[in-house]
Amino acid sequence: MWLFTSGGFVSIVASRDCQDDLIVRARVRNHLQALFPQAVITETVDADYRFRTIVNRKVVRKFVTDQVSVIRYGNFKNSISDPRYRSASNRVWGVMHELQGMYSQYDDDNR
Numbered sequence: 001m002w003l004f005t006s007g008g009f010v011s012i013v014a015s016r017d018c019q020d021d022l023i024v025r026a027r028v029r030n031h032l033q034a035l036f037p038q039a040v041i042t043e044t045v046d047a048d049y050r051f052r053t054i055v056n057r058k059v060v061r062k063f064v065t066d067q068v069s070v071i072r073y074g075n076f077k078n079s080i081s082d083p084r085y086r087s088a089s090n091r092v093w094g095v096m097h098e099l100q101g102m103y104s105q106y107d108d109d110n111r
Helices: 029-035 057-069 083-102
Strands: 002-005 008-014 021-026 051-056
Touching: 002 057, 008 029, 008 083, 021 029, 021 057, 029 051, 051 057
Parallel strands: none
Antiparallel strands: 002 008, 008 021, 021 051
């Protein structure tokens, strides 16, 4: 799962070692620190996601629920204060907008 919040972007995947845990990965250390401040973060320079931590599923579930409950913005991209992260999010928006255009209203794959 990719999760974009006003405070950062993380990728959340299953742990191979424990089904009760998830691996929360980030490309920017301070995104992971901001979203999971108690996390022990490991850094692997040559990994796809440079920063990661292991978090119990229940903790991640509560975090996601809490994120939904605090949404007050009408435009997500404008809620991002970090200009580099906002710029990257705008590019992601553009790529997904392009994908939308690849599906016509008559395309069966669009259902």
